[in-house]
Amino acid sequence: MAGREDAKKLGLADYEYDEIVKTLGREPNHLELGMYSVMWSEHCSYKNSKPVLKRFPTSGPRVLQGPGENAGIVDIGDNLAVVMKIESHNHPSAVEPYQGAATGVGGIIRDIFTMGARPVALLDSLRFGNPDEPRVKYLFGGVVSGIADYGNCMGIPTVGGEVYFDDSYRDNPLVNAMCVGIIRCDRIVRGKAAGVGNSVMLVGSATGRDGMHGASFASEELSEDSVAKRPSVQVGDPFTEKLLLEACLELLQNDWVVGVQDLGAAGLTSASCETAARAESGIELDVSLVPRREENMNPYEVMISESQERMLVIVEKGHEEDVRKIFEKWDLNAVKIGTVTADGMLRILENGTVVAEVPAKSLADGAPSIKRESRKPFYMEDIDIDLSSIEIPEDLNNVLLKLLSSPNIASKAWVYQQYDYTVRTDTVVPPGSDAAVLRIKGTKKGIALTTDCNGYYCFLDPYEGGKQAVAEAARNLVVSGAKPLAITDCLNFGNPEKPEVYYQFEKCVDGMAEAASFLGTPVISGNVSFYNETKDNAIYPTPVVGMVGLLEDVEKRCTMEFKKEGDVVVLLGDNTDELGGSVYLKEIIGLRGGRPPRLNLDVEKKVQDCCLKAIELGLIRSAHDVTEGGLSVALAESCIAGNIGFSGEIETEIRPDALLFGEGQSRIIMSLPEENLSLFQQLAKELDVNITVLGFVKSGNFKLEVKMKGQNVGKVDIPVDKLALSWGNAIKWKVEN
Template sequence: MEQSLPTFETAKKLGLLEEEFEKIKSILGRTPNFTELSIFSVMWSEHCSYKNSIVWLKTLPKSSPRMLAEAGEENAGLVDIGNGLACSFKIESHNHPSAIEPYQGAATGVGGINRDIFTMGARPIAQLNSLRFGNLNSDKTKRLLRGVVKGIGDYGNAFGIPTVGGELYFDDCYNVNPLVNAFSAGIVEVGKTASATAHGVGNPVFIIGSATGKDGIHGATFASEDISEASAEKLPSVQVGDPFQEKLLLEATLEVLATGKVIGMQDMGAAGITCSTSEMSAKGESGMDVWLDKVPTRQANMQPFEILLSESQERMLVVMEKGSEDLIYQICDKWDLYCAQIAKVTDTKRLRYYLNGELVADVPADDLVLGGGAPVYHREYREPAYFQETLKFNIDQVAEPTSFEELKQIAEHLVQHPNICSRRWVSQQYDSMVGTATMTTNAPSDAALVKVKGSDKAIAITVDCNSRYVNANPEEGCAIAVAEAARNIVCSGGEPLAITNCLNFGNPYVPEVYWQFVGAIKGMKKACEKFGTPVTGGNVSFYNQSSDEGPVFPTPTIGMLGLLEQKENATTLAFQKAGDLIYLVGPSKNDINSSEYLYSFRNVKLSPTPAFDLDEEYQVQATVKSLIQQNLIKSAHDLADGGLYIALVESAMPNELGFSIHTNGDFRKDAYLFGESQSRVLVSVDPNQKEDFEALLAAQSTSFEHLGTVHAQLCRIDGETFHAITEVKNLFDTALEKIMQ
C-alpha cells in the first residue's frame, strides 16, 4: 500500500467534506491512501452519488405496465413498445466540459449518451439535444455555440445516428454556464438486453474499446463544483471523443451480447473504471480483483488513480461467463478494438486494485455507491426573495397595443427572436436522415417521429423546458415542461409513455437554489402522475453557477418518449391547403405572464408562470388524440413560445400558405396573439368535416374557437395584412444566420 497518508486538506481539494472524510476512515477502519481517497471522492461526488438530490428523486413515479428498467438501476431506461420490442432512452448533461472546451465537451456528451443506449443492447436510432447559451450578441456565446453545434454534428454524423430535433434558448443567465443536454433513443428486442451487474465467482472481466489515457481525470468532481476562472485550468477534465471508434464499439458490443455469454456490461462514463467496477459489483453483491497493469493505456507509467479515474471515451466493462474468453477476444479483434481481461469476479464484496502485483487500494463496493454507503443529505431550502416580486405583476401595468403598426412590430420582433426563429443554421449541420427512419425532416410535427423498422410503429420523442417559467415558479414551470412534452407528442399523433430528465440547477448548498430544485421535482411528480408517464431516470447537474453571475435559471429538461402504434397516424403541424378552417382547441386567457413578448419586447423580467391548469391540459390532449384517431384534422400544432401568432406562422410556412383570422374581442390583442397561456392547440380542418369536428369537441366539453381560414399567400389578422408568407418566412429562416455570420 502507498505509504504517505492523506489528510483532510487533501480530501477537501478532492471535493470531500470533513464529515465525509471521517466516514471514509470509519468504513475502512483506517486512514485511506491517496488512491482510495480518490476513489471515494469521485464516487461520492454529486455527479455519481446524487447525494444532495436522491431524497427528492425517490418521490418521482417510477412504474407503469410498460416499464422494463429504470436508469437508476441500469445504464438507461427501458420501455416496452409492444410486438416484442422495447425502447431504451435517456438524457444527460455535459455542461461543464462544454463551457471550457465546447467542441469536445458536446461531442463526448453525444458519445456518452449513445453508449448508455447500446450498453443496454439497443441500437441507437435517433438523438436530440437541448442547448442553452448566454447573450447571442457576445463573441463568447457565438464561439461556444459554434463549437457545441459542430461537436454534436461531427460526432453524430460520423457515428451514423440522426439528430432529429431539439431546442435552443438564449438568456443572459447562461453567459458563464451554457447547458448542453444530449438525448438518445434506441430499439432492442425484449429479453435481449444487458444488465449493469457482476456476479459468478471467477468470471472474467474485460475492458473493451479504446486505450485509457489521462483525459477526463476527476471529470466527475469537476462536474460537481461551480464554474470559475480556475476552471479553464481543468482542461484535462474534458474528455476527447472518437466517433469512428465508437461505431466499431457499437457493433462489437451488440455482437458480444448476441453470444449469450454476457453476465453484465456497463459503459465507462463518469469516474471511468472506478464507477463501472464498483456499481456492477455492488449490484451483483459481489467483488472484483482488478489488475491495473493489464489496462491498455495511452501513456506510460500512469499512476493507479489516473488509470482508475480516467474518463477516456469509447470504453466498456464486460463480465463474461468463464470459458467464453475466446469469443470476446475474437469479436474485438475483428472490430480492431482493444480487449483485455483486467479483473475477475470474487465473493468478497470488495474491490481490490493491484498494480504490478502490489495492492494499491482495497475498498468495499457497496459503500461507494448510491443506495449503499454513499452519503445522503437533506438540504435546507427557502423561498428566494424574487419569488414574491414575480407575484406582484399585473397585466394592467403593460399598456395595450393600440395600433396595427404596433402589433406588426411585436410580430416581427418575435419572428426574428433567437428563442423563436428558425434553427436552420443549427439543423443544417446535423444529418437527420442517416438511417432513413426519420419521418419529420420533410413533414414537420411538434415531436420528432422515427420509424421502428420491421414494424408499423414509430416512436415520438421530444425535449422540452421553458426555464423562464420554471424560474417564475419551479413547481408550475416544471409541470408545464412535462405537459408541453406530452402535448407535442399528442399533436404528432403519439401516446406519451415515459420521461427521462436532465435537472440543471445551481449550487445545492444555496437554500434558494435548492428550493427551486424541490419545487421542480414536486411539479414533475404531479404532472407525470397525471399523464401516466413514469420517470425512467436521467441526470442531475448541479453547480451551474458562478461567483459573478449566480445560478442559471432552474432548467429541468424533460425528454419524453411517445408511441405511434400505426405510423400512418403521424400528424404534421403544417397547414395543408387554402380554404381549410383554422380552429383553436383549448381556452384562451387574458394572460401575458412570462411570455417572450413580455420578457424581451416589454422588458418585464419578473412575472408569474403563464396560466396553466393540469386538468384542463389533460382534457385538451385527450380531445386532440380523439380528433387524430378519427381523422378529423389536417394539422395540429401546440401553442408555446410566442403564442398564437407564432403558431400560425409556423403552421403556414412549410407549404408557403398564409392565414386569415379574427381575434376575440373578449381579450386584449397582445394577450390573444402573443400570450403563452397553456393547454391550447392550433388545428386545421377540411370544411367538409366541420360538423363532425365541432360535434366531437362539444361531446367532450372541450372549449374551442373558429379563428378563420388557411389563406393562399397572406398573413391577415382582423382584415389587416401583416405579411406575405414568403416575407415572414425569410425573416424567420435567416434571423439566426444573420447573427452568427
C-alpha cells in the same frame, strides 16, 4: 495513508472522510481516497438530490427498466422496447465547447448500446447566453460542431432538441444530450457483475491521462480558474466509438455475456464498483493489465481516467477468447483485467500486489445523502406585473415580425442542418416540427421524440414551470399523433448548497412529478446537474424533459403545417389573458417578470386526449402546439411551414396583445377539411373540450383580426414570405455576422 487534509483537497467534506474511515475501519490510502472522491462527487453520487428524486413516479405497466441503470426502458409492444436517457455535459462544454459537447454525445450513446440497444436517434437541448456576444458565438458554434461531428460520424440521426438563449446561461451554457435506442425485449443486458469466477474484461480504447477528475470538475461552480481545468475535458473519437458500438452489439447476441457497463464519469472506478454493487458481488482487478496509451501511469491515474470509448464487459468464465475474437474483428482491444468475487470488495492490484481494497457498495452507493435547506427566493415575492400600465403597441405586425425573429422563436435550421438527421432512413417527421417522428422498420409503429423546458417559467415559478415542461413535452408528442409514454429528465440547477437554489430544485421536481403522474408518463431515467453557476449567478432552473411517445400506426402521424386552402382552422382549448413570462413581455416590452401561465392538468389532459383522438380518427390535417410567442406565432408557424396563408378573426374580451402573444397553456391549433368540422365539434363536446373556429387556410397573407363587441381592436396582416424571411434567417444572421 491519506488524511483529512488530502480529503479536503479532493473535495470531500469532513463528515464524508469520517464515514470512509468508519467503513474501512482504517484510514484510506491515496488511491482509495481518490476513488471515493470521484464516486462521492455530486455528479456520480446524486447525494444532494436523491431524497427529492424519490418523488417522481417511476413505474408503470410499460416500464421495463426504471432509474438506476445505464438507461430507462419502456415497452412498445411486438417484443420491442425503447431505451432512452438524457445527460448533461455542461461544465466541459463551458471551457472546451467542441470536445465537451462531442464527448457528451459519445457518453450518452454508450449508455444506450451498453444495454444491448441499437441507438436510433439523438436529441440535444442547448442553452446559451445572448448570441450577439462573441464568446457566446464561440461556445454556440463549438457546441453545435462538436455534436455534429460526433453524432454524424456515428450514423445516428440527430432529430430534435431545443436551443434557447438567455443571459442567465452566458458563462454556463447547458449541453444536454439525449439518446434513444430500440431493443428486443428478450435481449436486454444490464450492468451487473454477477457470478463468482466470471471474467471482467476491458474493451475498446486504451487508457490515457485524459479527463482526470472530470466527475469532480462537474460538481463545483465554474470560476475564472475553470479554464485551467481544460485537461479535465475528455477527447472524443467517434470512429472508435462506432467500432465499439458494432462490436458490442455483436457481442451481446451471445447468452454468455453477463453484464456490460460503459466507462463514463469516474472511469474504471465507477464501472467496476457499480457493476459489483448491482450484483451484490465484488471485483478484483489488476491495473497492470489495462491497455495504456501513455507511459508510466500509476494505479490512481488508471482508475480515475475518463478516457472515452471504453466498456467493461463481464462474461462467463471460459468465453474470454470469444470476446477477444469479436473485438479483434473490429480492431479493438479486449483484455481480461479481473474476476468477479464473492466478498463484495473492489480490490485493485498492481502486478499482483493489492493497492486498494474497499467495499464496492460503499463506493457506489454509500455517499451520505444530504437534505439541503430550502428557502423561497426573495425575487419570487416581487414578480407580479400590472398589465394596465402596459400600453398596447399600435403596430402589431411589427411585434409579430420581431417575435418571429427572436432567437428563441426563430427557425433553428442553422443548427439542425449541421446534424445528419436523415441517416438510417427512419426520420419521417424531421426536425423543425413539434416532435420528431421515426418509423420502426419491420413494424407499423413509429415513435415520437421531443425535449422541452422553459427555464424562464421555472425561474418565475419553479412549480408551475416544472409542470409546464412535462405538459408541453406531452403536448408536442400528441400533436404529432403519438401517445406519450415516458420521460427521461436532465435537471440543471445552480449550487444546491444555496437554499434558494434548492427550493427551485425541489419545486420543479414537485411540479414535474405531479404532471408526470397525471399524464401517465413515468420518469425512467435521468441526470442531475448542479453547480451551474458562475460568480454567484445561477442559471435559470432548467429541468429538461425528454419524452417518447408511441404511434401504433406511423401512417397516422400528424404535422404542424397548414396543407390545403379552404381548410378550417380551429383552436382547441381556451385563450387566456395571461402575459406573464411571455417572450412578448420580455423582448418587446422589455419587462422581466409576471407569473408564468397557469396549467390546469385536468384541462391539459382533456385537450391532449381530444387531439389524439381527432388524429386517430383522421379528422384533421394539421396540429400545432401554442407556446412561446402565443397564438399569433403558432398560426404564423403553421403558415410558414405550409407556405400558405390564413385569414380569420376572433371575437374576445381579452386585450389584443394578450390574445395574440400571451402564452396561455393547453392550447392546440388544428386545420381540418370543413366537412369534418361537425364531427370534430361533436368529439370535442363529448370530451369536454372547448373549441373555437378561428378562420380558414387561404393563399396569400397571414391575416388575423381581433374584435371586441364587433369592433376591430387589433390586426395583423403580413405576407407569408415576409414572415418566413424574418423567422427563417434570424439565427444565421446573428451567428454569422
